[in-house]
Structure formats: C-alpha cells, structure tokens
C-alpha cells in the first residue's frame with residue numbers, strides 16, 4: 001500500500017538521503033489500479049536506483065517496481081523468447097541465461113539494476129546494447145490507465161536513449177519484457193580487452209561473461225563500497241568538422257565512428273585530460289581511476305553531486321567546446 005514520507009536512502013546507489021512524498025512497492029499488477037489518483041501528480045518509477053541522482057526530496061509518488069517472474073513464451077530454430085518481469089535483477093537474468101546456454105546477454109554482465117530499466121536508457125557495454133535482444137515491451141500507461149505493448153522498433157532505441165527516457169519519462173511503467181536470445185552464440189569480442197582476458201580458455205558465452213565481469217570489477221568502483229551511479233556522463237557525439245578541430249590540438253584524442261556518421265568521443269578521456277581525475281569537492285569527487293564516475297566519499301546531499309557535475313561540464317565546455325550530457329537521471 002502507499003506509504004508517505006518514505007526514505008529512499010537504501011534505494012539509490014549514491015546512498016543519498018532523501019524522502020518520497022508517497023511510495024508504492026509494486027509487487028502485483030492489480031496494484032496499478034491504485035495509481036489513478038496520482039496520474040496528474042509527479043511520479044517516478046524506481047528500479048534498483050543505480051542510474052538516478054536524488055537532488056532533493058521528491059514531491060509525488062515513487063513507484064518501486066518489484067514485479068517478479070520469468071517464463072519461456074516461444075522458440076524457433078534460432079531464438080528462444082523469454083518473458084521477464086521488470087522487477088527482476090539484471091545480473092541474475094544474465095546468470096540465468098548463461099545457465100540455460102542462451103546467448104545475447106553475456107557482454108552485458110554485471111550491469112547493476114533491474115530488468116525494467118534496461119530499455120529506458122538502452123543499457124550497453126562491451127559493444128552490445130539492450131536493443132539487440134529486445135523483442136517486446138509491456139507497460140502500463142499512467143496517462144491512459146491501460147496496458148500497452150511496444151515492439152522493439154517502436155522504442156527509438158539510440159545510444160543510452162529510448163522514448164521511455166527522452167519522450168515519456170514517468171509515463172510508462174515497464175512491467176515486463178520479452179527478450180530474444182540466441183540458441184547459437186554470435187560472439188562480440190572486439191570491444192575493450194575481452195579477447196585478451198579470455199586468453200587460451202575455450203570460447204563460450206560463460207567465458208565471455210566471466211571476462212567482462214573481471215574487467216568491470218577491476219575498473220569500476222562497487223557502489224556498495226563507494227557510492228556512485230556508474231558512468232555519470234554520456235560519451236558526446238560530434239560532427240566530423242568538430243573532431244578535425246579537436247584532433248589538430250589533441251592528436252591522441254580517442255574517437256569512434258557511429259553508424260549515423262557522427263563521431264563519439266570518450267567523455268572519461270576529456271575529463272581526465274582536463275585534470276579532474278581524483279579531484280574532490282568536499283565529500284564528493286571524480287573517481288581516482290575512472291574519470292567518468294562521480295563518487296560520494298562521505299555523507300553528502302544530492303546537490304553537492306549536481307554542483308560537481310556542473311563544474312565538470314563547464315570546464316569541459318570551456319576547454320574543448322564539447323557539451324557533456326548526464327547519463328544519470330536527476331530527480332526531481
């Protein structure tokens with residue numbers, strides 16, 4: 001049932017102490033009927049809280065998705081179709097797919113958070129994005145108070161983006177997904193140093209996932225030990241002319257050609273070059289090994305992280321003429 005003035009401190013990976021005016025743990029679909037009174041108030045759909053920054057207390061309702069369940073809904077020669085409820089844990093799903101020898105999620109191992117959040121920013125890692133395994137999304141429309149279905153092509157998936165993030169934040173509660181997983185693996189080993197990490201081991205989806213997990217553990221701070229929300233900024237996309245200007249000044253600047261012809265820069269490299277790696281502002285700072293990750297060293301308000309992020313953004317804009325856009329969602 002709805003609870004009032006609910007603490008969110010344990011429910012976000014930055015461990016920011018903030019309260020929700022109202023809070024509902026969504027465990028069953030019939031609870032969605034309770035939400036009609038809230039449709040004209042601000043609402044926030046919460047999964048594992050690993051991609052949000054609580055900038056202050058939240059007016060309105062936090063809907064904490066805890067819907068559980070998995071079932072096979074179809075199969076053909078090439079694929080199995082697995083329906084997964086949105087409140088399932090992403091990493092547990094990856095392990096479940098490995099145990100069944102279903103391929104497609106191995107490069108996405110160890111991304112924190114819930115299954116329902118995966119389409120929102122089209123999670124991606126090590127050369128693979130969620131959109132590649134997405135078949136169908138089932139969601140509750142808060143505005144129209146009814147269920148609706150989205151095919152993968154309806155979602156406008158892009159780099160860390162989808163309609164759920166940019167067009168309709170808070171409108172659709174994703175309740176379940178149908179994933180399309182391969183019976184035969186189609187390995188993606190060229191990103192990062194997966195190949196080197198696997199070494200002489202026989203190639204399998206488990207070997208890939210384990211390599212990805214080892215690399216991630218060595219690079220990224222564990223939010224349980226040092227609160228953070230992973231990559232704080234998106235890698236910026238620039239036009240070819242802008243890249244040329246930058247390369248004239250910084251010939252070693254990493255850049256990656258995208259399918260749409262734009263070029264992706266490495267936000268972490270820019271932040272590192274600008275001298276922010278390891279810098280602290282009071283209780284918060286830029287991680288000492290991974291410049292793309294902002295961390296909270298001691299008790300701090302969300303506003304302190306907002307201020308740090310703004311200082312980094314201003315400096316990068318001034319030094320490189322590049323705008324960094326947060327990947328993390330600011331609430332409110």
Ligand SMILES: Cc1cc2nc3c(=O)[nH]c(=O)nc-3n(C[C@H](O)[C@H](O)[C@H](O)COP(=O)(O)OP(=O)(O)OC[C@H]3O[C@@H](n4cnc5c(N)ncnc54)[C@H](O)[C@@H]3O)c2cc1C
Pocket residue numbers: 013044045046047048049050051052065086111112113114115116117118120121122123124125164170172173174175220221222223228229230231329
């Ligand atoms: C250490 C670390 C490493 C990370 N590495 C990666 C990475 O490699 N790649 C990557 O893409 N991300 C990464 N992230 C970010 C994060 O793990 C993902 O964005 C993840 O999908 C967030 O899941 P969550 O359940 O915690 O979402 P939350 O933080 O709870 O929510 C994130 C957004 O999704 C919305 N949302 C959540 N659930 C639903 C739902 N059921 N219906 C509708 N909207 C919903 C929320 O409203 C919010 O806007 C990392 C984070 C951390 C802390």
